Amino acid sequence: MDATGLEMMAQRVREAVADDAVVGTHHAYDSASLEVAPARVHDVLTHLRDGDEQPYGILASLHGCDYLPSEPRLGVHYELLSMQSRERLNVKTRVTVEEPHVPTVTDLFPTANFHEREVYDFFGVVFDGHPDMRRILMPEDYEGHPQRRDFPMGGEPVLFTFNEHKLPRWYD
């Protein structure tokens, strides 16, 4: 989708859903993305799947992102694919760490079930209305969301000769 088509798409979404649904558009490297208010995600994706004149029937991917230090920090990206027009469209939304709530799209795209669980597991974004909001990859008793940028790296320091002086009392 080119930049003009993206703007026309954004206008159609505004008319169909709400004026405040689309926050902005972004087009770079032949990749079109639609920035959406988090509360309107479900409505926008419903329109894009069913109502629009150029429908996007496949949710190719759904993933999270941490934009630290900019606010709001957390992002959720929906990559839509249209097999009719062979085009892709990114739908992005941003939520804060304090209120990380996004409506689920599991009822629209069943594949979003595991993807949303993974985003919840690694970034802590809670998808409201999800049928099974649990961790999917990390152990169930794991604390924290390890893909956030302020999450500690983990692991253990390995003793080499170059960092021997940085590990005090390593011989204990």
Added chain:
Amino acid sequence: MDVTRSKPTDDFRVRQLRAQQMLRGHLEDDDLQEYVEQRLLLTKFEDAQNWARRNALWPLGFGLACCAIEMITVIGSPRNDLSRFGAEVIRFSPRQADMLILSGRVSIKMAPIIRRIYDQMLEPKWVISMGACASSAGMFNNYALVAGADKFLPIDVYVPGCPPRPEALMYGIMKLQDKITSDPNLGWRERYQSQGTEEYPGLDGPEAEPSSQGAGQDAPRRSKDAGLDAPRR
């Protein structure tokens, strides 16, 4: 192995005639005693037992990550021919395996599963940590992995490499054989509480308790653990 054997007569024809005489019952007293002594191998029972164990190391077919491909290459391929060391029979049940090769990275979600598989293996059992990841988390120094499987398992041999060459893994198996022969004492594993942890399906009650040496200290832990008790019934 320490073997003593009295020296037989060198001439093959003489030995053959004496064998004929023995079979016909013509050898008596000192001649018979000498004949028997020449055909006996004398050693300690522990040595013979360890000799049998080191030459029948059955590995568990258990792969964790990319090192598993290398492990399959070593164990399963005729080029490396691990049957020279008696370790080519892969068993996919922990009850029939002697050796667990930790081939790959150990994630914190996989660690309890590995420990339970190790607990299910019957004594005597050995563990080889194959590759940098199983030994020290290797390049994956992050939130998801256990940095060194020796935090929850008693590991006998560490094989470095990423992945190790087949020769390296075979050398590790040979080192394990030397360890079985020369130092079969498993007492240092007590701090892992890894003795007497076998699960006995179909048996219940006090007669199901294993009679091995570590049973006393582990018995309360297993009886409290309802998760291990549940599948027995």
